[in-house]
Amino acid sequence: MDNSVLLKVNQLKKTFIKKSGTVFNRKKTEVYAVNNVNFEIKKGEILGIIGESGCGKTTTARMVMRLMEESSGEILFEGNNLCTIKNAETNRLRKNMQMIFQDPYDTLNPGMRIVDILMEPLNAHEKNLPSNEKLKRVIEAIESIELKPAEDYLYRYPHQLSGGQRQRIAIARAVILKPSFIAADEPTSMLDVSVRAGILNLLLDLRKKMGLTMLFITHDLSTASYMCDRIAVMYQGRIVEIGPTKKIIQSPSHPYTIALVSVVKDLNYFIENREKLILDGEVDSTRKDTGCTFVTRCPHQEKVCHSKAPEIEALGNGHAVACHCHSNWLEKTS
Structure with missing residues (x-):
């Protein structure tokens, strides 16, 4: 692993079993909370993971912090695979890994x-x-x-x-x-608007003074753009776009990211053009790997989107997107 990288996540997956049906006809469905997630965080960097409720961002953070066991994959921290080391070694490393939770009241x-x-x-x-x-x-x-x-x-x-x-x-x-690493799970979402900026500035100040590396979880793109060096956009347990914050905000390439950015930049435009940007619906974590995770809500879906899951494609300068037809999408929305 590159010495400049503090944390690296490879093919991380977490599934749960959802039970349904009657007492005499029980059905078990595999639910994908996190599905083959890959990312790395360099020392001193803040990586933000954004997405709507249920997309898997908090589950990802909890697995990184060893508060939840993964179904498969590996988590490398300071060169150690946290998924395979013994509890005693995990406890030793835990001093260098700390978490800030969402609700200060709990x-x-x-x-x-x-x-x-x-x-x-x-x-x-x-x-x-x-x-x-x-x-x-x-x-x-x-x-x-x-x-x-x-x-x-x-x-x-x-x-x-x-x-x-x-x-x-x-x-x-x-x-x-x-510690050298902190995972912050929506640390300002439960606070009054008037005090949020103070908490965000405090985290940035501590990062500067202590050389902290952070994984910052949020559903708010504007907060992520203020805090993070890079942003990973997650939908239905997968990272659909990742790149430098400026690239994500100014040149989004995935249709889901385009919709998120439109809400922040111009709410009136988003409302007036909602059907062109995103179809109504919610995250369906029971879907299998038979196609794009976003296909049921994408207004410009194509045949290939239903049959094949897109791979992350590098666009240059650390920017990557998982979309079969992102170029066509950009032409239609520009």
Whole structure:
């Protein structure tokens, strides 16, 4: 693996079994949550994964963080295949891999004080550190998330903090071990609009100060464009387009990405031209590999789209798309 690459995901897949029917006639259907996903993240880079609910972006992050076991594939972190190493080795690496969850109201124990919440990672991974040094690290972590003076927050409980302050504490818990990689799963979606920008700027500032590498999960293209160096667009468990943020925003090549960008750029245009951009429908994760994942919602589908799943095609400069007829699509929508 390239030394500049911190995390690499190869052919990652996650399936679940969905049961349906009556007691006497039970049916089992294989559900594809993540289907042959490939990407890599270089050291110091932020890769965003965007897509609508149910597309598999959070499942991907949870598998990377070893909170969920994959069905097949490999996850390489610092040259180690996380899918095959033993639990003891995973626990050692976990110090360098931390996660920020979506809901700050659910991720902090309401019965614990902030000082105790932030002590937990240190107690687990740096047991030999003296108590006074642990307290010093806690204070430094609180100040790093711009809650000052730190002493005013040490002995509070989560319910005594606002939503934005809680998420800042969740971020402090993630960075207190000085990790090299963070997975942020929609860290601002549960917050008031007025505090979202502050959290995003805090993450960018921490990235600069600590040299963090991030996997940033979001359904909001505008947030991804602000935060990320590159963006991967996911639909029905597959990455349908990936590339530098500027390329994705200014020159989208997959019909699904074009629809997403249209919503952000000009909502009136999207509403007036919706039928030309995307057909009504929802993600159907029970579909097999018999064709393009987007075929049922693509207004310009062709015969090949129903019979063959498109492979990711390189367009140059790190930009790639999985679409049989993206060139025709661009001509029709330009």
